[in-house]
Amino acid sequence: MNKTAKLGIISAAAVLFLILPHLFTMDYYLHIFVMSEIYAVLAMSLALIVGFSGQVSMGHAAFYGVGAYVSAILSTRLGMSFWVNFWISGLAAGLISYLTGRLVLRLRGHVLAITTAFFCVLVNVIMVNWIPVTNGPMGIVGIPRPTPINLFGLKIAFETRMHYYYLGLLFVVASAWFLYRITTSRLGDNLIGVRENEELAKSLGIDTMKNKVFAFTVGGAFAGLAGSFYAHYILFISPVTFTIGESINVLVMVIFGGMSTLLGPVFGAILLSILPEFLRMAGALRLIIYGVSLICFIIWLPQGVWGSLKNWWINKKNSDSAAG
Amino acid sequence: MMLTVFLQQTLNGIILGCIYALIALGLSLIFGILETANFAHGEFYMIGAFIGFFSTSLLGLPFFISILVAMAGMGLLGAVIERVVFRPIVGKPLINSMLLSFGLSTALANLALFLFKPDPRKIESGLSEFHFDVCGIFMTAERLSILVLCVVLVCLLSWFIQYTKTGKSMRAIAQDRTAAELAGINVRRIYSVTFAISGALAAAAGTMVGAMFYVQPDMGLAVTLKSFIIITLGGIGQIKGVIFAAILIGLVESLGGGFISYAYKDAYPFILMLLLFILKPEGLAGGGK
């Protein structure tokens, strides 16, 4: 696909995303869009860990939760503004994922997966039981919206979902750009090397541990940022949101979308935020359909929807040029 | 008095542990031989329990025959599931089998929920009326025969793996799959057999639990998680390690439930796991084959 066509598609997509909330104005839809944005960042950051460096992490919800709680506590107890908390949450989540990564990433495969799963449970248990700080199972209420800002003379108060939508869009695009820069750097190549064949990478002199921890840290930090956004959007958080189930949810989005790309997980996040709404009609069969589709996906589209489309496109190009 | 309660709970814990051993050994086989995760293992256990329940209640078969029927049924289903669902992803990264089996687990558990409704059922073994007292410790014929059956099954499994051609093929594949292929072992057939055996063992355990406690569609989840704890503690492929870990978990659950709080009895194995994780985070790698 030549450059102009690519540019054309990207521009069209950008326009679409920009006018979306004006096409679907109902609160119900806008809510789905905002949640898709949050999941998009969660999915991309998890893709960095799972897709690019090949480390199976079931603990992503823990960092999501750390970010949410840090933001919530800072704003409700100390009156700090979202615009500050956001970054602190990212740092906090990043720090915790760094420490966890140092500890846990020497393990591999299923042992790593189970350990991260238990880490997730552990963090959740702390959320439930450390009542003086987290308020336990009752959660934290009354989280303030982001303080209004002045943009080009316009005062923007985050009172409607549409405002959140645009802020979230900015969040997703900025995160995507940042993560994209990482994956296309030499660090990214190293990470892929670790994913494909860790022993080989080590023998080539790549410090695999350092690279894995880096991916884990950055991934965790972005999850924390997403958590902060979530807290100041829903305005209420409780441990029930940050469980292993949620980690698996995000993991499924990454897989559905295609874990070795960055756009794939975004696609998966959008898909899996919207699809369940359709399936609600199926009632009791909903989860059965979910389970069976997951199985089918893993068997037939292991590179996810996006990855498979990419491959199909590449193969088509190759056979076209071979024939022509 | 305290001593009697302790001994009683210890006995219960051992019986529970033996049942867990059956389930965990099956999972350990799948892990060791196919190098695949199976998060749907608890559902094999649950389906086995339902087969056992319908055998006794609908078909009126005696308890031990029902166990055999459950084992045969789930064994067959296990082989089919291997062929259709797991075979396509053999050799792929672990995350594929994790998510695949997670999807399978969700599908099976909710299918059972849809078909059988959430109400718990009980399997009548006809043996629970006979009980006896040994120094104040209460024991039913049902529990005793379950304990004996567990021991028999574990011994059978051990013998099978150690001495039969198929069992040796399984060990060979677990130790070096490529060498096994080169020697002419039909690896795909062994994969099916492994799933069949795992399914059968889980089904036996499910039927036993169905008699001792109850049968319901969501009984699988807690069991899957506990099995993973057990094989992480015991080491993949280490039969003795897994049995020991299973009994340990059974004891922890039983004694914790008896002495601390029954409501949280499912939590104790997790707490044990967390403690181990905190105290010895590097020491959780699996053992040999």
Next chain:
Amino acid sequence: MFLKVQDLCAGYGRIQALHNVSIEAEKGSIVTLIGSNGAGKSTFMMCLSGVLRPTSGTIEFDGRFIHGLHPEKIVAAGLSQCPEGRRVWPKMTVKENLEMGGISVKDPGVVSERLDMAFSNFPILAERRNQLAGSLSGGEQQMLAIARALMSGPKLLLLDEPSLGLAPIIVEKVVEIIKKIRDGGTTVILVEQNAFMALSIADYAYVLETGHVVLSGKGSDLLKDDSVRKSYLGV
């Protein structure tokens, strides 16, 4: 031609390891593949045994096409491999290792016969028959691996780097064994980094470099070839 490989291409993921490799072997001969690490020799062997699926090309053995067959069918057809690094099953006994090597043989009487032959050909294995294979020395494990590969009664034996990590005295022994196997009627394909040893006993040889066949000829001729001597014989 007993074995005819034509235009074989194979790889791992995005890496292509073999590029249009064509190799032939006459019945009853010793054919060797030499080349440095990463040249594609083991990839080639794994394709022959059916463990790795080639992306294109054909493999014809004893009159039938075997590419694309499952590994156990290829063993049953009479092609057996003693893999690189020996790969004996460490937690099984010597006897068990040998028995499992004969698993493709239906007749237990034949298996029993071959087991006895293995013990008489490799007395050291007879001595250690009930020992765990993991406790054997490198040379003993190599004997075991070769004996195991012979249990299926192959018409064609693939040997992947049998001299790797072995003392020169043991290597000599291995050479004798290879010759004996060939004399017994089995065709041998030998992959070796030890070019001198391989070229000395081979009837025909191929040189593999980064997945391409760059040179081929009689073993004795290649021994005298200048480029071979420079690159592989350290002369």
